[in-house]
Amino acid sequence: MFQFFRSKRSAASAKERLQLVLIHDRTDLTPAELDALKDDLLATISRHVDIEPDAVQIDLERDGRSQRLVADIPLKSTVRRRSG
Amino acid sequence: MGAQVVTITSGKGGVGKTTAVANLGVALAANGARVVCIDGDIGLRNLDVVMGLENRIVYDVVDVIEGRCRLRQAMIRDKRLPELHLIPAAQTRDKSAVTPSDMIRLCDELRSEVDWVLIDSPAGIERGFKNSIAAADRVLVLTNPEISAVRDADRVIGILEAEEKGTPALIINRLNPIMVKQHDMLSADDVIDLLAIKLIGIVPEDDDVIVGTNRGNPVALDPKSRSGQAFRNIAKRLNGQEVPLMDLDAGSSLWARLTNFGRK
Numbered sequence: 001m002f003q004f005f006r007s008k009r010s011a012a013s014a015k016e017r018l019q020l021v022l023i024h025d026r027t028d029l030t031p032a033e034l035d036a037l038k039d040d041l042l043a044t045i046s047r048h049v050d051i052e053p054d055a056v057q058i059d060l061e062r063d064g065r066s067q068r069l070v071a072d073i074p075l076k077s078t079v080r081r082r083s084g
Numbered sequence: 085m086g087a088q089v090v091t092i093t094s095g096k097g098g099v100g101k102t103t104a105v106a107n108l109g110v111a112l113a114a115n116g117a118r119v120v121c122i123d124g125d126i127g128l129r130n131l132d133v134v135m136g137l138e139n140r141i142v143y144d145v146v147d148v149i150e151g152r153c154r155l156r157q158a159m160i161r162d163k164r165l166p167e168l169h170l171i172p173a174a175q176t177r178d179k180s181a182v183t184p185s186d187m188i189r190l191c192d193e194l195r196s197e198v199d200w201v202l203i204d205s206p207a208g209i210e211r212g213f214k215n216s217i218a219a220a221d222r223v224l225v226l227t228n229p230e231i232s233a234v235r236d237a238d239r240v241i242g243i244l245e246a247e248e249k250g251t252p253a254l255i256i257n258r259l260n261p262i263m264v265k266q267h268d269m270l271s272a273d274d275v276i277d278l279l280a281i282k283l284i285g286i287v288p289e290d291d292d293v294i295v296g297t298n299r300g301n302p303v304a305l306d307p308k309s310r311s312g313q314a315f316r317n318i319a320k321r322l323n324g325q326e327v328p329l330m331d332l333d334a335g336s337s338l339w340a341r342l343t344n345f346g347r348k
Binding site (some may be wrong): 065 | 235245268269278281
């Protein structure tokens with residue numbers, strides 16, 4: 001019974017773990033360094049425009065053998081900025 | 085211009101590089117090509133025993149490089165296929181006995197003598213690996229459908245790209261179709277998706293490989309062996325022939341049922 005559940009998708013977890021590990025191996029960026037990079041990016045951008053820090057998404061994505069840093073940074077609307 | 089120099093490497097040890105070199109050498113030579121296999125693992129030689137030629141060694145690759153013998157004297161002729169040769173590694177030296185330019189010179193000399201030079205790279209990404217890829221026209225990266233082997237293969241692919249060796253082709257070795265079917269082993273598609281390079285062949289896990297290695301008879305010599313067939317197919321693809329991938333499920337479905345039954 002236990003065997004039945006446990007053996008179900010170990011291949012899937014191997015793949016998920018590899019996807020993460022390979023991104024960090026290929027970019028030579030640890031998760032902590034990636035977090036520091038995100039913080040720096042957000043600090044720089046918010047010096048120029050108001051952003052919604054909680055809605056920001058910055059991630060490394062795989063594209064074949066290359067990686068890209070993909071950022072989705074919603075800006076606060078000017079209406080809200082004025083009223084706020 | 086002559087021979088093509090092909091290096092088989094993997095990063096991780098124990099994934100089957102030496103077995104692959106022996107079998108591709110056998111498969112190419114069985115089709116009449118002149119082949120030299122070079123053991124690049126100085127200090128830890130093994131290609132000689134896998135090919136069953138360990139009792140014929142007089143000179144090794146370091147003897148050639150250091151001028152103690154002529155190239156021809158270090159080329160051991162295979163006992164089954166007259167066009168297949170082995171240049172063994174030195175056992176009592178280390179990787180620093182050879183430089184990348186030594187390998188380029190050696191392979192350049194071989195190019196006019198044979199059709200294929202296959203180099204068995206040592207594990208790792210240090211000197212021995214660098215020596216083994218120095219002269220390569222093509223590199224084959226071999227991996228197992230297993231997390232650490234795939235990770236190391238990715239590292240090696242990255243290094244090959246950085247050294248402008250071009251994108252290597254991938255051999256997935258020791259794939260167990262039953263475990264893949266049960267979702268307990270990465271599938272060939274998973275591995276290809278992760279590594280994002282072109283596949284040149286999939287070799288199923290096969291007890292015959294161990295039996296053949298015990299006797300010094302590479303499985304590619306056995307017309308009935310499935311892994312031998314997979315290696316023969318890779319040899320044809322190296323030659324530019326289009327060969328469809330083997331159906332790894334054929335013949336295994338009965339096994340799947342039997343082993344599943346046995347497990348309960």
